Amino acid sequence: MQSGLPNRIEKNKVPVFDGHNDFLLRLLSAPEMRESIWLLGGGAGHLDLPRMRAGEFAGGFFAIHVPSPREDEASFRGKVMDNSVCEMLPPPLKVGYAQQTALAMAGHLFWMERVSRGAFSICRSAGEVRAAMAAGSIAAVMHMEGAEAIDTDLDALYVLHEMGLRSIAPVWSRPNAFGHGVPFGFPASPDTGPGLTEAGKALVRACNELKIIVDLSHLNEKGFDDVAANSDAPLVATHSNAHAVTPSTRNLTDRQLAIVREAKGLVGVNFGTVFLRPDGRRSTKTTLEPVLRHFDYLIDQLGEDHVGFGSDFDGATIPESIRDAAGLPRLIDGMREHGYSEELIAKLAHQNWLRLMERTFGE
Numbered sequence: 001m002q003s004g005l006p007n008r009i010e011k012n013k014v015p016v017f018d019g020h021n022d023f024l025l026r027l028l029s030a031p032e033m034r035e036s037i038w039l040l041g042g043g044a045g046h047l048d049l050p051r052m053r054a055g056e057f058a059g060g061f062f063a064i065h066v067p068s069p070r071e072d073e074a075s076f077r078g079k080v081m082d083n084s085v086c087e088m089l090p091p092p093l094k095v096g097y098a099q100q101t102a103l104a105m106a107g108h109l110f111w112m113e114r115v116s117r118g119a120f121s122i123c124r125s126a127g128e129v130r131a132a133m134a135a136g137s138i139a140a141v142m143h144m145e146g147a148e149a150i151d152t153d154l155d156a157l158y159v160l161h162e163m164g165l166r167s168i169a170p171v172w173s174r175p176n177a178f179g180h181g182v183p184f185g186f187p188a189s190p191d192t193g194p195g196l197t198e199a200g201k202a203l204v205r206a207c208n209e210l211k212i213i214v215d216l217s218h219l220n221e222k223g224f225d226d227v228a229a230n231s232d233a234p235l236v237a238t239h240s241n242a243h244a245v246t247p248s249t250r251n252l253t254d255r256q257l258a259i260v261r262e263a264k265g266l267v268g269v270n271f272g273t274v275f276l277r278p279d280g281r282r283s284t285k286t287t288l289e290p291v292l293r294h295f296d297y298l299i300d301q302l303g304e305d306h307v308g309f310g311s312d313f314d315g316a317t318i319p320e321s322i323r324d325a326a327g328l329p330r331l332i333d334g335m336r337e338h339g340y341s342e343e344l345i346a347k348l349a350h351q352n353w354l355r356l357m358e359r360t361f362g363e
Contacts (some may be wrong), residue, residue: 014135014332015158017350018060019248019268019308020143020239020314021216023047025065027108034062038112046313046324049119055328057127058350059139061167061238063315064105066098066148089183090174098148099156106163109142121235124164126357133350141357143238143259145218148183150198154206161210166361167238168207170200171223178203182220186280188245190256195222196230204230211361214233216240217270218309220249221256233360235265239310241275242297246290248275255303266356267302268310269294277320285318288334295335295348304344308352 026045027034041048051057068090113122121132123139132139142164150156173181178200180193196204204227207214216224216237228235237260243251248345252260252267260267269291274282276290298307311318313325322331335345 011057013056014329014349015056015058016060016309016328016332017058017062017129017133017139017353018313019266019310019353020063020145020315021047021063021313022063022145023313024039024062024105024108024182025067026154026314027112028105031104031108034108034111035115037279039115046311046318048325049138050333051114051324051326053119054326054331055324057325057328058133058136059123059141060311061141061143062109062141063145064102064149065092065145065172065315066105068093072199089181092176093148095148095151098156102144103148103318103335106142106160109140113140122164122305124166125362126354129357130354141166143169143215143333144329145169145215146174146176146205147178148176150178150203152202152349157203157206157210157212161290161318165212166357167215167236168203169218169238170196170203170227172218179223179226180220180221181218182249184274185249186274188249189221189247190224190243190249190253191221192249193220193222195224196226197222199217201226207231210232212302213238213357213360216252216260217250218292221232221253224252224256224259228263231263233263234356235260235263236356236360237265237267237310239268239312240269240274241270243268244302245294245297246275246278246280248280250275254301256300259323260304261306264306264359266308267298267305268308268353269298270310270315271313271318271322273319275316282317284317284320286321287332288319288321291319291331292334304347305352305355307348308356309349 121137123129170178171181179196241251243253243345
């Protein structure tokens with residue numbers, strides 16, 4: 001372990017580095033309330049500064065996700081039902097709309113840093129993440145969920161990298177110039193259509209050059225394979241689970257997990273109940289048992305050095321046994337009761353993500 005973080009973790013004080021959240025989307029939906037949402041909290045959603053501190057939320061990937069326009073989103077959401085495959089994906093976004101919205105969300109992220117008075121830091125390297133965590137500052141890494149704000153000439157990718165972008169999912173669950181997102185469905189296979197376009201393959205190669213993580217979480221099976229064939233970096237799914245446990249289109253099959261294992265990558269366990277429960281239901285009435293079952297399965301398939309947290313806070317229905325960021329210590333205690341050692345818990349909670357970042361975008 002490098003300096004800045006203890007080799008031994010004090011019981012009940014395990015810092016968590018999380019692979020995915022949608023807090024910026026909450027701010028985008030209510031910008032006039034962002035100060036109270038971020039600094040004061042109040043219980044809505046899953047994240048805010050007080051609850052992050054209370055739950056030892058020490059850092060994570062903060063997603064810039066451009067929502068579909070309201071009329072498209074309403075039509076799409078109407079098709080997404082528990083225990084059914086969504087036959088309809090929302091239409092592609094226009095680049096101008098996506099860029100304007102993505103810039104606004106990036107602005108919220110930098111505002112969060114400014115008003116935090118040192119409690120929140122945007123980080124561009126694993127070394128900066130470690131330093132922020134050691135100083136007690138929440139370490140934020142800029143992530144993009146869906147590359148709609150990037151045109152096929154990739155100029156915007158280089159601009160965003162200069163701003164701090166270090167992780168990107170080529171698609172969300174809708175088509176774009178780079179590929180095809182996987183529809184939300186249960187029970188169903190992730191083999192739902194074509195993979196990356198030629199522009200998508202070029203995006204992957206450019207991300208390798210810039211040392212930007214390519215997130216597999218919303219890719220269908222053919223898109224996953226295209227990333228694996230075109231990337232020389234560790235393969236990462238920031239917020240996905242095991243298809244063998246919960247057969248959702250968004251979860252990874254054993255074949256996909258074997259490819260991640262071979263690439264020495266990482267999978268962050270998603271706390272969304274539709275990706276956890278064996279019945280695929282969206283219900284807060286969910287215990288820690290399915291969360292731990294996915295951890296067990298992924299550790300068995302990938303090894304204990306290649307699994308982490310990928311909560312999907314503020315983007316999914318979370319079990320009431322966790323509830324929000326302040327409930328992370330309950331999950332840590334559940335891991336202890338389940339028989340996980342302190343060393344294994346530390347790996348899953350933050351060490352594996354730190355080492356993955358060192359191997360991708362550097363110290």
